[in-house]
Amino acid sequence: MARSETLRSYFRASAFDSGELWTESAGGGWATAIVALLLVSWRLLRLFYSRRIQRASWAQGSFEDSALIASSGGGSSSGFALHLQSCCRVSEIISDADLRDLMISLDRNLEGDDRWEHVIDRSNDLVSYKAKCYRPKDEPLKYHSVTTFENCSTELLRDFYMDNEYRKVWDKILIQHKQLQVDEDSGIEIGCSMKKFPLLTPREYVLAWRIWEGKDKTFYCLIKDCEHPLAPRQKKYVRVRFYRSGWRIRQVPGRDACEITVVHQEDAGLNVEMAKLTFAKGIWSFVSKTNSALRGYSSHPSRSVLVPALLRLIKKVPSDLEPCDETRTQETRQSEVDIPKRNSISAATKWIANGLLVAGGIIFLSRGRATTIGAQLAAACMLSKFMPHGAEFDQADRTRSRPDRRKARRVG
16 A cells, blocks of 8 residues: 555656656747657658659659660650660760870870889780879879780781670670660660679679771770660669770781770779779789680681671771871881981990090090099090980980890790
8 A cells, every 4th residue: 555655656756747847848848849840841751752753763764765675676656766866865975086086095105204104014925015004183093005916917806805795705704794775877886794803892884885997907996984774773783983995906017916005094983002903913814814815716606796797887987087197107107217216326426425535534644634533524524515315314224124024025
């Protein structure tokens, strides 16, 4: 009985305390409740409208997908019109102006440009590879590489690089590839690829590419990222946000070999320094694997399927761009011809300077006025007068670079 009275008095006290507490803060309590109700209502409205917009975008994407598919299989007139609009957009993704910019990037002289860092220079009897890189401001790393394949034609190398089905056979990084759209009028193709790198979430690439043929069986290709209604984003893949890549395949003059020069930028969501290190350590192994796959490609069945379709898409390099390319090629060849001349002039100059230095030393010694410091000053004056600026540094650079090249050949 006493225990029941105690419990009743406790509950009465608790009720009084709660009521007293609410009464003392009546205004603040109601204000808090109203604010909380408004916040909850606002969150619910935002959630409702975001889901509604998302459903609308999904419905629009599904409609575009079905329209594209229906247009390829004889769908409705509205679907066909949407497909025509999509084709018009595709034809604007890559233009001849992009080809002009690509040519300028490929022919850029990197020697003497301090922005470009040396990455690798290796070779063996069948393939050689050299690459440099630099990071533009607010852009991903840019790579410039030249790979030379011996005993190879430009047509074979072109088909090899364009054959994604064969690449899935030898390149285990490429786990999936599908063609999304082909525009024969512009020569532009769009495809979606998934690549799996060690210890990373698979990367997804939605890319458009276009290929041109120039004189002397020279080929150009430009590849860039894009969006396509048949390739919606998926949570299980990381969509590559920025991708710019282009190459030129041409015959090496006077040799049964051809080279592919590549400029490449890609933002795959990796740390810059880690990406540089991974590239430097693994690229030669990949180049060697590429060379092995190339040697077996000429007899692969997929080539006979690829080539007829590829030839329908290749466009000619515009005539107004061809002279620019030829001029740059002639300048490159002329610079290669001038290098031995400059070296011979430099050697002759150094021989004359050494002779004058010896003659001056003999004159000083014969008159008995020469001191050690005087001879050193005379030598410095002679060298500064007769040797071209920077010649001693060029000679030192060549001396340092020769062991590296010999070492690369032995390792390869």
